[in-house]
Amino acid sequence: MDELIRKGRTWKYGDNVDTDQIYPSKYMDIHEPAEAAKHLMEGVDLQFALEVRKGDFLVTGRNFGLGSIRGGIHLAFEHLKLGGIIAESFSRGFFRNCISEGIPVLECSEVCAKVDTGDLIEVNFSNGEIINHTKNEIIKGKKLPDFIIEKIISGGSIPLVKKIFASDLKGRRENG
Amino acid sequence: MNELKKKGMTIAQKILALKSGKRRVEAGEFVEANADLTITNDTSGHLLVRTFRQAGIPRIWDSEKFVVCLDHLVPANNPQTASNHNLIRQFVQEQNIKHFFDINEGIHLHVTVEKGLVRPGMLIPGNDSHCTMFGALGAFGTGISIPETVELLATGKLWFKVPSTMKIDLFGSLSQMVTPKDIILEVIGRLKADGAMYKAVEFSGDAVKTINMDGRLTLCNMAVEMGAKTGIVEPDETTMDYLKGRTDQQFHIVKNDPDAVYERIESIDLSTLEPKVSLPHRVDNVVSVNEVKGVKINQAFIGSCTNGLFSDLKIAAQILQGRRIGASVRLIVNPASKEVYLKTLNEGVLEILIESGAVICNPGCGACIGATKGVLGEGEVCISSANRNFRGRMGSDEAKVFLASPATVAASAVTGEITDPRGFV
Ligand code: SF4
Numbered sequence: 177m178d179e180l181i182r183k184g185r186t187w188k189y190g191d192n193v194d195t196d197q198i199y200p201s202k203y204m205d206i207h208e209p210a211e212a213a214k215h216l217m218e219g220v221d222l223q224f225a226l227e228v229r230k231g232d233f234l235v236t237g238r239n240f241g242l243g244s245i246r247g248g249i250h251l252a253f254e255h256l257k258l259g260g261i262i263a264e265s266f267s268r269g270f271f272r273n274c275i276s277e278g279i280p281v282l283e284c285s286e287v288c289a290k291v292d293t294g295d296l297i298e299v300n301f302s303n304g305e306i307i308n309h310t311k312n313e314i315i316k317g318k319k320l321p322d323f324i325i326e327k328i329i330s331g332g333s334i335p336l337v338k339k340i341f342a343s344d345l346k347g348r349r350e351n352g
Numbered sequence: 353m354n355e356l357k358k359k360g361m362t363i364a365q366k367i368l369a370l371k372s373g374k375r376r377v378e379a380g381e382f383v384e385a386n387a388d389l390t391i392t393n394d395t396s397g398h399l400l401v402r403t404f405r406q407a408g409i410p411r412i413w414d415s416e417k418f419v420v421c422l423d424h425l426v427p428a429n430n431p432q433t434a435s436n437h438n439l440i441r442q443f444v445q446e447q448n449i450k451h452f453f454d455i456n457e458g459i460h461l462h463v464t465v466e467k468g469l470v471r472p473g474m475l476i477p478g479n480d481s482h483c484t485m486f487g488a489l490g491a492f493g494t495g496i497s498i499p500e501t502v503e504l505l506a507t508g509k510l511w512f513k514v515p516s517t518m519k520i521d522l523f524g525s526l527s528q529m530v531t532p533k534d535i536i537l538e539v540i541g542r543l544k545a546d547g548a549m550y551k552a553v554e555f556s557g558d559a560v561k562t563i564n565m566d567g568r569l570t571l572c573n574m575a576v577e578m579g580a581k582t583g584i585v586e587p588d589e590t591t592m593d594y595l596k597g598r599t600d601q602q603f604h605i606v607k608n609d610p611d612a613v614y615e616r617i618e619s620i621d622l623s624t625l626e627p628k629v630s631l632p633h634r635v636d637n638v639v640s641v642n643e644v645k646g647v648k649i650n651q652a653f654i655g656s657c658t659n660g661l662f663s664d665l666k667i668a669a670q671i672l673q674g675r676r677i678g679a680s681v682r683l684i685v686n687p688a689s690k691e692v693y694l695k696t697l698n699e700g701v702l703e704i705l706i707e708s709g710a711v712i713c714n715p716g717c718g719a720c721i722g723a724t725k726g727v728l729g730e731g732e733v734c735i736s737s738a739n740r741n742f743r744g745r746m747g748s749d750e751a752k753v754f755l756a757s758p759a760t761v762a763a764s765a766v767t768g769e770i771t772d773p774r775g776f777v
Pocket residue numbers: 424459461480482656657658716717720721738739
């Protein structure tokens with residue numbers, strides 16, 4: 177299996193950041209990824225959407241993403257191509273969403289104590305290790321099962337489904 | 353070691369074992385399980401349809417196992433919503449989806465329950481976090497994302513981590529004007545917003561037998577507000593009575609093994625329970641009503657998938673009968689479904705509410721989602737029977753939402769300030 181390693185800058189937030197803060201309900205109509213991305217984290221930090229760059233990490237406290245299953249969040253992520261999200265803990269629904277969208281996630285109880293906004297970090301999701309290059313420190317998160325890492329690497333649910341149907345079609349053609 | 357392994361299973365374990373073709377599964381184990389049903393609504397549905405098409409799936413796995421219901425922004429509030437609705441209608445036709453409910457039916461979760469589509473022993477991963485409420489009928493319901501719903505629609509199965517189960521043991525009996533909503537607020541206040549994370553939460557004990565289906569739906573609905581993967585009530589006579597006349601399909605009742613293993617047991621004496629209120633902007637910020645009584649309100653809301661049911665509107669009517677709401681208060685009432693709408697209409701409940709000064713909205717999510725009706729302005733205060741009071745949830749970021757039972761909401765609507773409903777008996 178390939179290793180899943182990403183490197184990027186961080187944006188740090190607190191505990192219990194809910195989905196109404198991550199993506200307010202008034203934008204539920206939006207279906208353009210670029211448009212959705214303009215509102216990500218709007219309830220916590222207006223600067224985020226303006227300044228976030230491809231490959232950046234979100235670092236948060238406990239229970240990140242509690243609340244709704246809000247589709248706009250997945251559109252926004254699709255557009256922004258974040259490096260990943262590291263939280264002290266995640267809400268279950270949000271955690272699953274990320275995996276299904278191919279967004280690397282890692283739980284690490286020490287992350288808020290040891291990482292600050294703007295730090296440059298390198299995360300090996302395959303073994304759960306975080307290197308904080310800014311602070312010259314290594315911290316350990318909770319390693320995910322290999323099949324989940326594979327799922328994230330392959331891009332989550334949609335590429336998987338595409339693959340199934342592409343081979344289905346091929347099979348049908350070959351069988352005449 | 354082996355002895356331990358042979359311990360009994362909880363309902364949540366048993367359903368996942370059954371659906372993954374295994375004799376037994378342990379908490380923490382990963383399984384691939386076949387779903388019995390999945391659901392979506394209008395606000396997720398339009399994104400779901402777009403994603404489904406991009407994925408190039410020709411047909412959904414089973415056109416009888418997908419419930420599509422337009423409920424959040426109904427009737428359409430702007431041209432974008434209108435075309436989103438049309439996109440969904442077109443998809444329903446193309447895919448020949450059997451269980452489609454247009455804007456007149458109500459909240460998708462309730463419509464699914466009322467139409468007899470949720471039955472004991474089923475596994476229902478659906479595109480809404482409050483799918484936990486299907487556990488009120490002894491099913492395993494849980495929220496999944498849009499890409500996962502697409503994967504499920506394509507293949508009929510998904511991976512799951514088998515949750516451990518936490519038991520909420522309810523005993524004693526509720527005082528008048530204290531309701532199942534107060535029970536679940538008390539539980540969330542104790543366990544906190546992440547207190548049941550990844551776990552199945554089972555409501556049991558002698559007192560559960562006395563709680564009707566509406567109340568059980570309220571309990572399981574809000575299990576997700578403490579992080580639970582699902583809420584569960586073991587099927588009993590109340591379950592069977594509820595299903596009578598709603599379905600002629602066979603189902604398999606799954607019960608706990610007598611020696612099932614629970615990760616934690618939390619006991620609650622209902623006799624001493626007081627009406628509860630959760631303070632802005634966190635659901636787990638729970639106090640007794642008397643600690644906040646007197647807080648002035650601008651709006652009172654009775655509705656949502658948590659408390660828009662017949663029992664909820666009825667208890668509000670008991671308080672509002674012969675009374676009028678405060679001069680400076682708006683009372684917004686949103687029956688959860690057409691069935692509730694008709695029943696409250698026929699039994700005179702709506703008349704009492706209307707006479708008291710309430711605005712009755714069409715069945716659906718309404719003010720709960722803060723996008724179409726009953727949106728709060730800057731600096732306003734609302735007491736709501738819904739399930740979430742996050743900042744900005746019902747409109748302005750500068751508004752405040754207190755969560756309480758329909759009885760507390762109705763009593764507060766009368767006085768114009770947060771009020772203990774027990775004074776209205
Ligand atoms: S009533 Fe509120 S919480 Fe329930 S499904 Fe509708 S928007 Fe979501």
